[in-house]
Amino acid sequence: MVFPVFWMISSAFKPTDQINSFTPTWFSRHPTVSHFTTAVHTPYFWTDVKNTLIIVSVTVTVSIALAFLAAVALAKYRFTGRKLFIVLVIGIQMLPGAGLIIPLYVTLASYHLVNTLTGVIVTYMTIVLPFSVWTLRGFILGIPKELEEAAMVDGSTRLGAFVRILLPLVAPGLVATSVFAFIQAWNEYLYARIILASQGKQTITVWLSYFLGTSRSTDWGALMAGSTLTAIPAVVFFLIVQRRIAFGLTAGAVRG
Amino acid sequence: MAERVVIAAETTWSRRRRRLTWGRVARGSVPYWLILPVLGAIGAILGYPLYRLFRLAFQHYGLEELIRHSGQPVGLHNFGHVLHDQIFWHTLVRTVIFTVANVGLTMGIGTLIALLLVRVSTVVRVLLTAGLVLVWSMPVVVAVQVWGWMTNYQNGVVNYILTELHFGDYFQHNWYGSTFSQLAIVTTLIVWGALPFVAITVFAALAQVPADLVEAAQIDGAPPWRVFLDVTVPIIRPVLLILTSLSIVWDFGVFVQPYLLIGQTHITPGNYLMGIYLFEKGYFDNDYGQGAAISILMLLIVATLSIFYVRKMVRIGDVD
Numbered sequence: 001m002v003f004p005v006f007w008m009i010s011s012a013f014k015p016t017d018q019i020n021s022f023t024p025t026w027f028s029r030h031p032t033v034s035h036f037t038t039a040v041h042t043p044y045f046w047t048d049v050k051n052t053l054i055i056v057s058v059t060v061t062v063s064i065a066l067a068f069l070a071a072v073a074l075a076k077y078r079f080t081g082r083k084l085f086i087v088l089v090i091g092i093q094m095l096p097g098a099g100l101i102i103p104l105y106v107t108l109a110s111y112h113l114v115n116t117l118t119g120v121i122v123t124y125m126t127i128v129l130p131f132s133v134w135t136l137r138g139f140i141l142g143i144p145k146e147l148e149e150a151a152m153v154d155g156s157t158r159l160g161a162f163v164r165i166l167l168p169l170v171a172p173g174l175v176a177t178s179v180f181a182f183i184q185a186w187n188e189y190l191y192a193r194i195i196l197a198s199q200g201k202q203t204i205t206v207w208l209s210y211f212l213g214t215s216r217s218t219d220w221g222a223l224m225a226g227s228t229l230t231a232i233p234a235v236v237f238f239l240i241v242q243r244r245i246a247f248g249l250t251a252g253a254v255r256g
Numbered sequence: 257m258a259e260r261v262v263i264a265a266e267t268t269w270s271r272r273r274r275r276l277t278w279g280r281v282a283r284g285s286v287p288y289w290l291i292l293p294v295l296g297a298i299g300a301i302l303g304y305p306l307y308r309l310f311r312l313a314f315q316h317y318g319l320e321e322l323i324r325h326s327g328q329p330v331g332l333h334n335f336g337h338v339l340h341d342q343i344f345w346h347t348l349v350r351t352v353i354f355t356v357a358n359v360g361l362t363m364g365i366g367t368l369i370a371l372l373l374v375r376v377s378t379v380v381r382v383l384l385t386a387g388l389v390l391v392w393s394m395p396v397v398v399a400v401q402v403w404g405w406m407t408n409y410q411n412g413v414v415n416y417i418l419t420e421l422h423f424g425d426y427f428q429h430n431w432y433g434s435t436f437s438q439l440a441i442v443t444t445l446i447v448w449g450a451l452p453f454v455a456i457t458v459f460a461a462l463a464q465v466p467a468d469l470v471e472a473a474q475i476d477g478a479p480p481w482r483v484f485l486d487v488t489v490p491i492i493r494p495v496l497l498i499l500t501s502l503s504i505v506w507d508f509g510v511f512v513q514p515y516l517l518i519g520q521t522h523i524t525p526g527n528y529l530m531g532i533y534l535f536e537k538g539y540f541d542n543d544y545g546q547g548a549a550i551s552i553l554m555l556l557i558v559a560t561l562s563i564f565y566v567r568k569m570v571r572i573g574d575v576d
């Protein structure tokens with residue numbers, strides 16, 4: 001199972017003659033970082049990293065702020081139309097990205113947002129918002145109602161109890177959801193590929209996808225170094241939050 | 257006199273009641289204010305485009321129309337064209353077979369790994385789980401590049417290993433030579449990426465199976481596979497069903513893996529999957545009207561497929 005990951009890292013550090021050899025070298029005795037240097041100096045690497053970071057941070061900040069409010073509504077209130085809202089939040093997550101590219105592209109084009117980072121940010125919110133609402137709702141539900149009620153008995157208003165009791169307790173959940181949203185946006189490829197057409201205005205995944213090219217003399221070492229660099233932020237963050245988020249998709253399924 | 261008192265009392269009472277009602281209305285409106293930003297955002301970034309999609313599907317809309325921002329109405333022409341297109345039906349059938357194979361392999365192998373995780377010692381389990389989580393964390397685009405490198409025809413490590421293990425002569429074997437082989441390689445990539453989620457979730461479900469039930473069945477002399485089928489499976493069935501329906505929806509709409517791994521140069525109508533067909537028709541051929549018609553058909557199919565999952569999750573969300 002982990003062989004492809006091992007092979008990626010191992011190849012990234014291998015001298016080119018060992019990469020091109022017909023007999024693979026499992027562990028190179030002369031590891032080199034030259035492939036990383038090549039990858040980093042490939043045109044637009046740093047610009048695309050910067051673009052990705054801008055897109056991801058704006059997407060995550062805005063989405064989490066909006067999603068948190070809706071999550072509070074779902075977790076703390078019963079209201080007419082609540083079920084419909086849940087259907088919307090869950091249903092949107094099921095829509096295939098490929099099925100949405102044409103309407104999104106045409107709409108963005110009419111607002112002159114094609115080939116802009118704003119266009120991508122707006123599009124990414126379709127992915128991140130529903131997911132964040134659902135996950136944050138779970139975190140808020142995880143906080144015992146009694147804590148809030150106790151504060152209200154002690155004379156706090158509902159808002160006061162919310163700010164002083166609920167908010168600090170839900171903070172780890174907010175961080176975890178933000179990190180997971182970061183990973184989703186960092187890894188996204190399809191929308192970025194379609195909306196950002198010009199070089200130097202792309203994201204890291206698009207940068208990586210153009211690395212392979214069609215020529216026969218692909219620089220596999222540099223490609224694997226680039227892949228490793230692209231994977232590192234996503235992998236590190238995923239390992240941190242995996243435990244908290246992983247079961248969100250099926251949470252409660254065993255009970256139900 | 258008495259009348260007046262009654263009237264006065266009634267007025268204060270009704271005034272108080274009105275105030276109460278207003279208070280209640282104000283409090284009742286809180287959740288709506290809370291969901292308003294998300295609803296507004298979804299409406300603007302998804303609702304409006306979907307409305308455009310339905311209009312597009314009944315228009316002729318190419319590059320010219322994109323620049324002019326208006327299409328020519330053509331009625332059902334786009335749908336008629338798509339439904340009479342052999343490529344559409346071939347792609348649909350190919351995607352269904354592809355989905356069945358991918359979901360079957362993912363669920364089968366994933367459940368086996370979960371059963372293995374239950375059986376092994378703690379140390380091995382921790383190591384296996386760590387490996388699964390590492391695989392899970394890999395970005396799809398990165399995994400595609402690694403696959404491309406491992407299966408490249410000149411000196412891919414897969415060819416080397418298969419030859420060394422005496423599976424035959426795979427020296428410079430081209431994995432991208434036929435549609436079947438191309439889609440088989442894409443399948444290995446997708447199943448590999450999906451296994452951790454399935455295995456770890458099923459493992460979590462298996463932990464909920466009461467040990468005494470299994471023991472009782474064993475004492476009654478039931479063979480292991482009977483214990484699994486008659487005791488374990490019914491208990492973890494909700495999880496298996498949810499995972500299966502999620503996998504069906506994901507695999508049916510898959511795009512990035514086949515698109516990047518088979519590579520643009522090798523993509524022909526002969527190896528289209530639905531996601532790619534849509535992309536090529538709408539985006540590459542700049543025929544947005546027809547693309548929209550295909551999008552609607554695809555969204556309808558996926559919506560039908562995901563009804564089970566959505567209903568299940570809504571029921572969970574409605575309870576708490």
